[in-house]
Amino acid sequence: xxxxxxxxxxxxxxxxxxxxxxxxxxxxxxxxxxxxxxxxxxxxxxxxxxxxxxxxxxxxxxxxxxxxxxxxxxxxxxxxxxxxxxxxxxxxxxxxxxxxxxxxxxxxxxxxxxxxxxxxxxxxxxxxxxxxxxxxxxxxxxxxxxxxxxxxxxxxxxxxxxxxxxxxxxxxxxxxxxxxxxxxxxxxxxxxxxxxxxxxxxxxxxxxxxxxxxxxxxxxxxxxxxxxxxxxxxxxxxxxxxxxxxxxxxxxxxxxxxxxxxxxxxxxxxxxxxxxxxxxxxxxxxxxxxxxxxxxxxxxxxxxxxxxxxxxxxxxxxxxxxxxxxxxxxxxxxxxxxxxxxxxxxxxxxxxxxxxxxxxxxxxxxxxxxxxxxxxxxxxxxxxxxxxxxxxxxxxxxxxxxxxxxxxxxxxxxxxxxxxxxxxxxxxxxxxxxxxxxxxxxxxxxxxxxxxxxxxxxxxxxxxxxxxxxxxxxxxxxxxxxxxxxxxxxxxxxxxxxxxxxxxxxxxxxxxxxxx
Amino acid sequence: xxxxxxxxxxxxxxxxxxxxxxxxxxxxxxxxxxxxxxxxxxxxxxxxxxxxxxxxxxxxxxxxxxxxxxxxxxxxxxxxxxxxxxxxxxxxxxxxxxxxxxxxxxxxxxxxxxxxxxxxxxxxxxxxxxxxxxxxxxxxxxxxxxxxxxxxxxxxxxxxxxxxxxxxxxxxxxxxxxxxxxxxxxxxxxxxxxxxxxxxxxxxxxxxxxxxxxxxxxxxxxxxxxxxxxxxxxxxxxxxxxxxxxxxxxxxxxxxxxxxxxxxxxxxxxxxxxxxxxxxxxxxxxxxxxxxxxxxxxxxxxxxxxxxxxxxxxxxxxxxxxxxxxxxxxxxxxxxxxxxxxxxxxxxxxxxxxxxxxxxxxxxxxxxxxxxxxxxx
Numbered sequence: 058x059x060x061x062x063x064x065x066x067x068x069x070x071x072x073x074x075x076x077x078x079x080x081x082x083x084x085x086x087x088x089x090x091x092x093x094x095x096x097x098x099x100x101x102x103x104x105x106x107x108x109x110x111x112x113x114x115x116x117x118x119x120x121x122x123x124x125x126x127x128x129x130x131x132x133x134x135x136x137x138x139x140x141x142x143x144x145x146x147x148x149x150x151x152x153x154x155x156x157x158x159x160x161x162x163x164x165x166x167x168x169x170x171x172x173x174x175x176x177x178x179x180x181x182x183x184x185x186x187x188x189x190x191x192x193x194x195x196x197x198x199x200x201x202x203x204x205x206x207x208x209x210x211x212x213x214x215x216x217x218x219x220x221x222x223x224x225x226x227x228x229x230x231x232x233x234x235x236x237x238x239x240x241x242x243x244x245x246x247x248x249x250x251x252x253x254x255x256x257x258x259x260x261x262x263x264x265x266x267x268x269x270x271x272x273x274x275x276x277x278x279x280x281x282x283x284x285x286x287x288x289x290x291x292x293x294x295x296x297x298x299x300x301x302x303x304x305x306x307x308x309x310x311x312x313x314x315x316x317x318x319x320x321x322x323x324x325x326x327x328x329x330x331x332x333x334x335x336x337x338x339x340x341x342x343x344x345x346x347x348x349x350x351x352x353x354x355x356x357x358x359x360x361x362x363x364x365x366x367x368x369x370x371x372x373x374x375x376x377x378x379x380x381x382x383x384x385x386x387x388x389x390x391x392x393x394x395x396x397x398x399x400x401x402x403x404x405x406x407x408x409x410x411x412x413x414x415x416x417x418x419x420x421x422x423x424x425x426x427x428x429x430x431x432x433x434x435x436x437x438x439x440x441x442x443x444x445x446x447x448x449x450x451x452x453x454x455x456x457x458x459x460x461x462x463x464x465x466x467x468x469x470x471x472x473x474x475x476x477x478x479x480x481x482x483x484x485x486x487x488x489x490x491x492x493x494x495x496x497x498x499x500x501x502x503x504x505x506x507x508x509x510x511x512x513x514x515x516x517x518x519x520x521x522x523x524x525x526x527x528x529x530x531x532x533x534x535x536x537x538x539x540x541x542x543x544x545x546x547x548x549x550x551x552x553x554x555x556x557x558x559x560x561x562x563x564x565x566x567x568x569x570x571x572x573x
Numbered sequence: 574x575x576x577x578x579x580x581x582x583x584x585x586x587x588x589x590x591x592x593x594x595x596x597x598x599x600x601x602x603x604x605x606x607x608x609x610x611x612x613x614x615x616x617x618x619x620x621x622x623x624x625x626x627x628x629x630x631x632x633x634x635x636x637x638x639x640x641x642x643x644x645x646x647x648x649x650x651x652x653x654x655x656x657x658x659x660x661x662x663x664x665x666x667x668x669x670x671x672x673x674x675x676x677x678x679x680x681x682x683x684x685x686x687x688x689x690x691x692x693x694x695x696x697x698x699x700x701x702x703x704x705x706x707x708x709x710x711x712x713x714x715x716x717x718x719x720x721x722x723x724x725x726x727x728x729x730x731x732x733x734x735x736x737x738x739x740x741x742x743x744x745x746x747x748x749x750x751x752x753x754x755x756x757x758x759x760x761x762x763x764x765x766x767x768x769x770x771x772x773x774x775x776x777x778x779x780x781x782x783x784x785x786x787x788x789x790x791x792x793x794x795x796x797x798x799x800x801x802x803x804x805x806x807x808x809x810x811x812x813x814x815x816x817x818x819x820x821x822x823x824x825x826x827x828x829x830x831x832x833x834x835x836x837x838x839x840x841x842x843x844x845x846x847x848x849x850x851x852x853x854x855x856x857x858x859x860x861x862x863x864x865x866x867x868x869x870x871x872x873x874x875x876x877x878x879x880x881x882x883x884x885x886x887x888x889x890x891x892x893x894x895x896x897x898x899x900x901x902x903x904x905x906x907x908x909x910x911x912x913x914x915x916x917x918x919x920x921x922x923x924x925x926x927x928x929x930x931x932x933x934x935x936x937x938x939x940x941x942x943x944x945x946x947x948x949x950x
Binding site for chain 1: 817821822830832833836837839
């Protein structure tokens with residue numbers, strides 16, 4: 058393996074690439090090299106310009122300046138098709154598959170062959186051969202909608218390999234995967250590099266970059282801060298510093314807080330998901346005053362349904378929810394708000410805010426009918442404006458004016474709008490679902506501090522997250538949910554046990570099945 | 574390869590400007606929205622002119638004729654206002670519903686039911702023949718609004734309860750409304766077999782400007798009726814509700830993001846029903862004022878599609894109740910022009926074109942177009 062890599066054969070050379078978008082320079086004179094048979098990580102915060110750079114390479118964007126050469130030959134890609142003809146394929150964060158068609162049909166989509174008759178059995182065979190070669194286990198005949206997210210990603214990779222790509226760009230490939238699927242993806246990537254493929258791995262997760270890459274290039278605000286470092290020569294702290302331009306504390310400072318009475322008490326809760334299938338099955342949890350309780354689990358195991366049921370957005374078909382000994386089971390959302398229940402929703406744009414309304418109109422969403430903002434039937438614009446200005450200053454929301462539509466805000470600022478609104482209502486119980494997802498390191502720190510401040514002001518916080526690291530550093534204890542059932546509760550941060558519970562082993566059975 | 578050689582053989586001169594289209598990264602300026610509405614009207618008139626010219630007419634003469642006979646004197650201006658009154662009310666009906674992204678296409682049917690309700694006051698009769706005028710004004714307006722509201726409530730309830738698509742249900746209910754009225758015109762209230770009711774007695778009519786002619790001769794012959802007061806008061810109230818009130822805030826929040834509204838504890842179902850009731854009541858009031866102020870009897874063909882024109886007016890006014898008044902006067906003039914211009918399809922064509930350009934103008938609201946000088950390299 059090492060012998061192959063030391064040949065240093067350059068597959069891709071990008072020189073002083075500059076790409077502008079209205080108002081921002083996404084890439085400024087960026088250089089990037091990719092060697093044959095390596096995994097080259099492209100690391101940076103959100104908005105650092107990683108995806109932009111690779112979209113230029115994949116022919117989706119045209120750079121204003123700079124040159125690209127592939128296998129030593131200068132290229133100027135006008136479209137993804139031209140890029141793939143030169144052997145460069147990109148797997149995007151959001152898959153581009155037709156759910157109702159089979160794997161083979163998806164792979165053949167847009168190709169010249171077969172010309173008229175589909176001849177599916179023959180092509181199924183070919184797809185299976187390519188899949189076999191790289192250890193990508195997927196049934197060519199299966200319909201895409203039947204596949205798990207991990208399998209769909211394999212189809213996307215297969216699509217590129219079938220088109221003869223020898224450079225594969227993976228844009229944040231682990232964002233959608235469960236931990237076991239991530240391991241499998243890493244195995245696939247390794248088997249591909251062994252067979253001479255080169256891989257660009259875009260990520261903002263340090264531990265993944267450390268685990269999979271041979272070299273790493275770090276981008277910060279559109280510029281290179283370090284180029285082509287050998288991963289084995291650097292530490293996580295080095296990379297973090299290069300990424301954000303300052304030291305990042307990984308340990309969150311947590312003060313001692315005296316835990317009080319039980320605030321949230323959920324007993325035997327059952328609820329259906331949107332498709333009418335039972336997705337919460339006898340969930341019993343509690344959260345006490347001054348406590349952050351984590352809920353770990355792979356996405357889609359009932360976390361969203363639980364959060365919605367707790368605030369009254371989803372009907373509980375069985376069981377009870379009490380907050381400070383008030384029964385709020387299946388009570389209107391507004392009543393919950395009055396009882397001091399607050400939710401930081403997972404989807405900031407689709408649930409948490411109204412995109413075309415102003416910052417002011419968004420922060421008064423939960424107290425527009427309370428004095429002093431409500432004045433009889435009227436909304437007192439003056440009071441609302443004063444309130445919004447106060448929050449803007451207190452939470453450092455960066456926005457031209459409070460009359461700006463929130464759709465123009467960045468993810469971090471949008472989350473600040475939501476947090477400002479929710480925290481200023483002085484909640485007794487707060488559910489935070491994935492509060493730091495998609496935010497950059499600086500913003501994540503800010504959000505985590507705000508959550509801890511809630512704990513200090515003796516609120517009860519339920520933190521639902523897929524980031525184990527975040528759960529471990531913020532939570533006082535952690536519940537693990539799997540297929541709508543609580544597998545157990547951990548208060549010593551035992552990652553191994555959490556991992557096993559996340560894949561469906563109840564706490565009491567761990568260790569009983571012998572060592573494996 | 575091929576296109577490179579073409580480029581090389583092309584003459585040296587190049588178009589010196591570059592047009593760039595970018596997504597807006599800030600709020601569009603306040604003046605843009607009315608300017609786009611005006612531009613839509615202007616372009617529609619321009620294309621109308623081309624069509625008139627192709628048809629062998631003189632566009633300038635045609636347009637000045639239209640202007641003269643719809644806005645040129647107090648008499649014709651009054652006629653324009655008569656056409657504009659029902660348009661204002663249905664325009665308001667559509668505006669409130671559209672603010673919540675509730676596509677009420679049923680203003681036409683609600684208009685007919687409003688006309689039916691008002692007629693009932695005279696024909697059933699609800700009020701005695703010789704009741705004072707002010708009673709007729711209030712009671713017929715109330716009945717018109719009630720029946721319009723009922724016609725709005727049905728699709729609203731179906732949507733809230735069973736998630737029935739309101740576009741289909743409101744549209745279909747228009748046909749039921751027309752046939753419902755026909756039943757009464759042909760049968761119950763038919764005047765000696767004609768397809769119309771008897772003429773209402775004069776004290777049931779809405780007062781008109783010409784009623785004041787005895788004291789001020791200036792108003793002689795002016796047909797603008799009391800419905801204008803209804804329309805302007807309704808516009809002012811609706812403007813206040815939508816921009817100042819708590820309910821208006823709820824409507825805007827639901828319109829922009831229903832899931833966020835639900836999360837803020839606002840009942841969407843309740844508001845769907847309420848908004849459809851108010852929307853229906855406004856369209857019903859339009860029907861009542863048309864019957865009591867202009868037609869003075871229940872008959873067929875009381876609307877040249879007012880309910881549908883209200884949709885265009887609402888968009889032209891960008892759902893702003895005060896702008897609905899101005900947009901309605903423009904469309905009142907266009908409807909009147911249909912009488913004056915041959916072929917009479919031209920004003921209808923212009924209405925349609927305005928709608929098309931309004932929808933297209935949204936592009937400029939979302940994007941910024943930049944024209945820059947090309948830099949020679």
